[in-house]
Amino acid sequence: MRTQAVETQDEAGPRPLRVQDYEDLARARMDPSMWDYLQGGSDDEVTLRANREAFARLALRPRVLVDVSRCELSTQVAGTSMALPLLVAPMAYHRLADPEGEVATARGAGAAGVPLVVSTFSSRTLEDVAAAAQGPLWLQVYCFRRREVTASLLRRAEAAGYRALVLTVDAPRIGRRERDLRNGFGLPPHVQAANFAHELTATLSTREQGHSGIARHAQEAFDTTMSWEVVEWVRSVSRLPLLLKGVLTAEDAARAASLGVDGVIVSNHGGRQLDGAISALEALPEVVRAVGGRCEVLMDGGVRRGTDVLKALALGARAVLVGRPVFWGLAAAGEQGVHHLLSLLREELELAMALAGRPTLKDIDASLVYRP
Numbered sequence: 179m180r181t182q183a184v185e186t187q188d189e190a191g192p193r194p195l196r197v198q199d200y201e202d203l204a205r206a207r208m209d210p211s212m213w214d215y216l217q218g219g220s221d222d223e224v225t226l227r228a229n230r231e232a233f234a235r236l237a238l239r240p241r242v243l244v245d246v247s248r249c250e251l252s253t254q255v256a257g258t259s260m261a262l263p264l265l266v267a268p269m270a271y272h273r274l275a276d277p278e279g280e281v282a283t284a285r286g287a288g289a290a291g292v293p294l295v296v297s298t299f300s301s302r303t304l305e306d307v308a309a310a311a312q313g314p315l316w317l318q319v320y321c322f323r324r325r326e327v328t329a330s331l332l333r334r335a336e337a338a339g340y341r342a343l344v345l346t347v348d349a350p351r352i353g354r355r356e357r358d359l360r361n362g363f364g365l366p367p368h369v370q371a372a373n374f375a376h377e378l379t380a381t382l383s384t385r386e387q388g389h390s391g392i393a394r395h396a397q398e399a400f401d402t403t404m405s406w407e408v409v410e411w412v413r414s415v416s417r418l419p420l421l422l423k424g425v426l427t428a429e430d431a432a433r434a435a436s437l438g439v440d441g442v443i444v445s446n447h448g449g450r451q452l453d454g455a456i457s458a459l460e461a462l463p464e465v466v467r468a469v470g471g472r473c474e475v476l477m478d479g480g481v482r483r484g485t486d487v488l489k490a491l492a493l494g495a496r497a498v499l500v501g502r503p504v505f506w507g508l509a510a511a512g513e514q515g516v517h518h519l520l521s522l523l524r525e526e527l528e529l530a531m532a533l534a535g536r537p538t539l540k541d542i543d544a545s546l547v548y549r550p
Contacts, residue, residue, distance in 0.1 A: 484526025
C-alpha cells in the first residue's frame with residue numbers, strides 16, 4: 179500500500195518521509211505548554227526515554243532466500259479485524275492539536291485501516307467520534323470514585339457500537355509531570371472533556387504556576403481504592419471484550435489472565451506515571467510467558483518505526499499501539515496527517531517483514547531478535 183503525499187499548512191518544507199519528521203512540524207504549530215503536556219513524562223523522564231532506548235538495544239536476525247513477493251499484515255485482536263497489527267493508543271484532548279479533535283483522528287485512522295482507542299477524556303463525545311469513524315473503535319476508561327460515572331461510559335460505548343473496552347489500571351493517581359507543573363497547565367477554553375458535564379471537570383481548566391489542572395482533577399475523581407474486583411464489576415456492566423492497560427509484570431499478567439480478561443496491554447503510560455519503571459518492550463516477554471496464551475498481549479510505548487512494530491511482534495505482542503506520533507500527524511495536517519503517518523508505519527512494517535524474511539505474521543517469532 180503506497181502512501182499519498184501529505185499536504186501540510188507550511189508548503190515550504192519537504193514532505194514527511196518518516197514518523198519523526200512529523201514531530202518538528204507539530205512542535206512548530208502547537209502552543210509550548212500544550213506541546214509539553216503531550217511530550218512530557220514524569221519526574222526525570224527516565225522511563226519516557228527508556229521506552230525508545232529499549233528498541234535500539236534489540237537487533238534483528240533476518241532470514242534469506244524466502245519468498246516475500248507478498249506480505250500479509252492483517253490480523254484480528256479481541257474480536258476486532260484490522261488491516262495490520264497496529265492501533266492508535268488512547269490519548270486525551272485531541273482538540274489541543276486540531277479543531278476537529280478525535281473526529282479527525284478517527285477518520286484518518288479509519289482510512290489507514292487502524293482501530294482507534296478513544297480516551298475517556300476525549301475532547302469530542304464518544305458518540306460524535308463513532309458517528310464520524312470509518313473503522314473500529316475501542317473505548318479506554320478509568321475507574322472513578324463515583325462508579326456510576328464509569329458505568330455510564332461503558333453503557334454509552336456499547337450503545338454507540340464500540341468493539342472493546344480498555345481499562346487503565348496504572349493510574350490510581352497521576353504521576354508528577356514537572357513540565358505541566360512549571361507551566362501551570364490547564365485546558366484552554368476551547369478544549370473540554372466532552373464526555374462529562376462541565377461541573378464534573380471544571381478543575382481541568384485550572385491554571386496556576388506549580389500546579390496542574392489535570393493532576394488536580396485526577397486526585398478528585400479517580401478511585402484510589404480500585405482493586406482486582408473491578409474486573410468483575412466491569413464485566414457486570416458491559417459485555418464488550420475487556421483489556422487491562424498498564425500491566426508490566428508477570429504476576430499481574432497471570433492474575434489478569436486468571437480472571438478471564440480478553441487481553442492485557444503492556445504499558446507504562448508513555449513514561450508519565452512511575453518514573454524508573456521498566457520499559458514496555460523489556461516487560462513484554464515476561465508478560466507473554468505469564469499469560470501462556472490465555473489472553474492476548476498488546477504492547478504500547480516508544481514505537482516510531484515499522485521495525486519497532488516488528489520487534490514487539492517478535493517478542494510476543496499480538497499488536498502494538500502508537501500514541502504521541504499520531505498526535506504529531508494530527509497537529510501537522512489534521513485527518514490527512516494521521517492517515518499519512520499511519521500509512522508510513524504500514525509501509526515500513528511491510529518492508530521490514532520482507533527484508534527479515536518473515537512474509538506473514540505467523541512467521542514472526544522470538545528467533546527474529548537478538549538480545550546482547
